[in-house]
Every structure is written in structure tokens, then in C-alpha cells.
Amino acid sequence: MRNSSRSDIDPFIVMDVMEAARAAEATGQSVIHMEVGQPGTPAPAAARTALARALDTPLGYTVALGVPELREGIARLYQRWYGIDLNPDRVVVTAGSSAAFLLAFTALFDAGERVGVAEPGYPSYRQILRALSLEPVGLPTHAAEGHRLQPDAVRAADIAGAIVASPNNPTGTMLGHEGLAGLVEACQSQGRAFISDEIYHGLHYGARAVSALEVSDEVYVINSFSKYFSMTGWRLGWMVVPQDHVRRIERLAQNMFICAPHAAQIAAIGALSGEAEAELEGNRAVYAENRRIVTEALTAMGLTHFAPPDGAFYVYVDVSHLSSDTLALSREILSTAGVAVTPGLDFDALRGGGMLRLSYARATRDVAEGMSRLAVFFNARQPLRA
Ligand SMILES: Cc1ncc(COP(=O)(O)O)c(C=O)c1O
Incomplete structure (x- = not known):
């Protein structure tokens, strides 16, 4: 069947990461979701x-x-x-x-x-x-x-x-x-x-x-x-x-x-x-706490190359001293640490190969657990901290 060249677009990598995380969960692996940019909370009451x-x-x-x-x-x-x-x-x-x-x-x-x-x-x-x-x-x-x-x-x-x-x-x-x-x-x-x-x-x-x-x-x-x-x-x-x-x-x-x-x-x-305002502002307070946990944990791991986030629920961190292929690195993090993260190539096809995006949109307990797992993973592989 014929097709158009304009439909020849790249996949949305984060959706592929979500699918890999789902498949890992289906085999019984525990996965902390730090890949996906969506709240874990329901629509306001x-x-x-x-x-x-x-x-x-x-x-x-x-x-x-x-x-x-x-x-x-x-x-x-x-x-x-x-x-x-x-x-x-x-x-x-x-x-x-x-x-x-x-x-x-x-x-x-x-x-x-x-x-x-x-x-x-x-x-x-x-x-x-x-x-x-x-x-x-x-x-x-x-x-x-x-x-x-x-x-x-x-x-x-x-x-x-x-x-x-x-x-x-x-x-x-x-x-x-x-x-x-x-x-x-x-x-x-x-x-x-x-x-x-x-x-x-x-x-x-x-x-x-x-x-x-x-x-x-x-x-x-x-x-x-x-x-x-x-x-x-x-x-x-x-x-x-x-x-x-x-x-x-x-x-x-x-x-x-x-x-x-x-x-x-x-x-x-x-x-x-x-009526929804207090609930939504409550969600924002949770993200603020998550942001604190994520940025402090990254700093403690020696991963200090990120611009402090002013809003949203992401941090974009430079790990290029550890890998220039964060697509492969994110697969390894998923399989060995049980944390789903998004490789930077999704956001910057030219310079994103050494970058990872972490989302802290989920519950604080999950975000804290995700950062503990990442700390174990990164501490094992980098001779970083002075
Ligand atoms: C910057 C930005 N714009 C738009 C969207 C898509 O949002 P929507 O769910 O409204 O289609 C996203 C989703 O992550 C986003 O990050």
C-alpha cells in the first residue's frame, strides 16, 4: 500500500518508554514511573x-x-x-x-x-x-x-x-x-x-x-x-x-x-x-515537595548539571559524563533499577543523547523511592563525587 512521506515521523519516545515499563510490570517487576508527564491524581472531585x-x-x-x-x-x-x-x-x-x-x-x-x-x-x-x-x-x-x-x-x-x-x-x-x-x-x-x-x-x-x-x-x-x-x-x-x-x-x-x-x-x-481550587493547590504543594526531593537527591548523587526547574514537574539532567546514549541508559535503568525515565533525544535530537528527563508528577512516596533506586544505580557506576 502506498504511504505519504509526511507521515514518516519519529515515535514519541516517552510513549515507547511507557510501553517498556508496562511490559516490565507485566512480568512482575516493580517500576517507579518517572517517565511520564502526568499527575497520579484523579480529576478534581x-x-x-x-x-x-x-x-x-x-x-x-x-x-x-x-x-x-x-x-x-x-x-x-x-x-x-x-x-x-x-x-x-x-x-x-x-x-x-x-x-x-x-x-x-x-x-x-x-x-x-x-x-x-x-x-x-x-x-x-x-x-x-x-x-x-x-x-x-x-x-x-x-x-x-x-x-x-x-x-x-x-x-x-x-x-x-x-x-x-x-x-x-x-x-x-x-x-x-x-x-x-x-x-x-x-x-x-x-x-x-x-x-x-x-x-x-x-x-x-x-x-x-x-x-x-x-x-x-x-x-x-x-x-x-x-x-x-x-x-x-x-x-x-x-x-x-x-x-x-x-x-x-x-x-x-x-x-x-x-x-x-x-x-x-x-x-x-x-x-x-x-470548589476545586483547594484540591488543585494541594496537588501543587505535593509537586513542590517532590521537586525538593528530586533536586536534592540528584545533587547528593553528584548529578548537578541541571537548570533548577521553575515550574511543571520535570528536571532535565546532564549525564553525558556517564553516557552519550541515554536511550540505552534509560533501558538499563529500567531493567536494573526499576525506574522508568525518559532519554533526552525525545526533546533534542541533536544534543539530547547525554540527557535524561525525570518527571516528579507522581505521589511523593513513589518519587522518593525512585530517587533512592536511582542513587543506588548511579553510585554504583560513577566515580563522581569529590
Ligand atoms: C509542553 C506540552 N504541550 C502539550 C502537551 C500535550 O498535552 P495535552 O494532554 O493537552 O494534549 C504536553 C504533554 O506532555 C506538553 O508537555
Whole structure:
């Protein structure tokens, strides 16, 4: 059977690691999951209650842009989090931020155009761009600058736009107002599109994250219920677009998806209610403790080359003195130490071979156990600490 060259994309390695971890567990091996970027907690109780109340109603298609009450709830979140007065008409509800990428890339770029992606960064940007016949252009960031993309790198690149996540996956590092404004300006001054992936907003351990909407209305902002709201499998996200792009996105969303899952939209209205706040902030306190355990344990192991994470639930650590093939190393860690971790190649095809990403999204007990196992593994193999 024939096939297209644009579907010739790389696998999402972390999904392959998850499968290897599942297979190891199926043979009875105990595995601590530090590979996957998803909370171990359920959706907030208020979300589950809202859905339970609606289960006997038809839950059919919704309008393509999403249930109005949810769009209004999302707009109010911008007031609560950033003090922004956002018109709910500009909010588009999507099937996870993943569907938002498809809509955004399709709405903003023509086939063959080049789009800047910060590296290391979320791998699916590159693969989705390729699948849409667009060309991803890696814009390298550096640990010494906290992996913050620099406006000059954007200005110098021959691109039609750029997508940037803050807090970033895999590094957890964040752009401040000035850093973000510099990137938006670097794009806008050259007529390029700026897409801000804000999926880890709400998960910060010092200052809160800055939204690109605090800088400009002429940007695309993508967010999701997956991370802060602990609803990965519900497949619900959203996008905020400039007013004059709403109809364009609506046409695409109608035809590509009809609508985002209705049941998840009902649950999300509950997740945005005041009732859910204490529970979600409780989750954040757990991540903060996990972050402390992970960073202190890495330091104690002599693995000190990582940028301190400002948000999200990841740390991206340099182990290149031990291995230049962390794909093989992560397999060895899984089989000998029983800890699933993600190799850096997923996030940076050129420089990720000596890097590992650890996720600390799970329960504190598991994270502490994972770090003890990693300490045994790494202490056995490195003559590191002075
Ligand atoms: C930076 C970033 N953006 C988007 C996603 C995808 O999220 P969603 O579940 O909303 O599709 C992830 C998932 O890990 C991510 O890390």
C-alpha cells in the first residue's frame, strides 16, 4: 500500500518508554514511573461530580468552539490568574492542547513554511509540523541561560513563526515578562506568528508564569486541563486566538473535530469552579515537595548539571559524563533499577543523547523511592563525587 512521506515521523519516545515499563510490570517487576508527564491524581472531585450529574443527559455534539459556560469559565481564569479581561469569544475549546496545535499550525502556516521550535522542547511540535508538511527549525537553548530562548535566535532564523513553552518541557524553566515580551516582539516585528504553549501554567514553585496575553493580543495561546487540572485522559484543552482569527479556527474545528468531548467539557466546568481550587493547590504543594526531593537527591548523587526547574514537574539532567546514549541508559535503568525515565533525544535530537528527563508528577512516596533506586544505580557506576 502506498504511504505519504509526511507521515514518516519519529515515535514519541516517552510513549515507547511507557510501553517498556508496562511490559516490565507485566512480568512482575516493580517500576517507579518517572517517565511520564502526568499527575497520579484523579480529576478534581468537583469535575467528577459535575460529570456524574450530567451523565443521564444526551451529551451529544456541542458547538465547535465549545460549551459557552466553559468558554466563559476559561475567560474568568485569565482574570483570576493574570488580571486579564478576556473576551470568551476568543476562547476555543479543543481536544487537548494536541488538537490545538493542529488548529494553530493549520491556521497560521502554509505547507512548506518553516516554524521555529525551542530545543530542548516538547517533541510533538516537530512531528506534528512535519505531518502537516511544515518544516520544524530547531532553535537551541542553553543550560547556562536556564534554557530560555533568546530573541536574537528567533530574529536570526528564517521562519514564519515560532512556538515556545513556558514553563518548558523537559526543563521546567520559565520565561519572565521581559523574556517573553522579547520573543513576541522578535516575531511580531518581522510579521511572524507567535504561539505560546502555557500548558504548565498554575504549576510554579516561585513566581507565577507569565502569559503571552499579558504581552499582546496578537498571539495564539494554548493551554490544557491535562496538567494543573490533573485531567490528562479527559482530552481537553483550549486556545485563545486574536478576535479576527476566531471564525477561521471555527471553520477548521468544525471540519476536523466537530467538537471537543462533551463529557470532558462538563467536567472541566467543575474543575474551574472555586470548589476545586483547594484540591488543585494541594496537588501543587505535593509537586513542590517532590521537586525538593528530586533536586536534592540528584545533587547528593553528584548529578548537578541541571537548570533548577521553575515550574511543571520535570528536571532535565546532564549525564553525558556517564553516557552519550541515554536511550540505552534509560533501558538499563529500567531493567536494573526499576525506574522508568525518559532519554533526552525525545526533546533534542541533536544534543539530547547525554540527557535524561525525570518527571516528579507522581505521589511523593513513589518519587522518593525512585530517587533512592536511582542513587543506588548511579553510585554504583560513577566515580563522581569529590
Ligand atoms: C509542553 C506540552 N504541550 C502539550 C502537551 C500535550 O498535552 P495535552 O494532554 O493537552 O494534549 C504536553 C504533554 O506532555 C506538553 O508537555
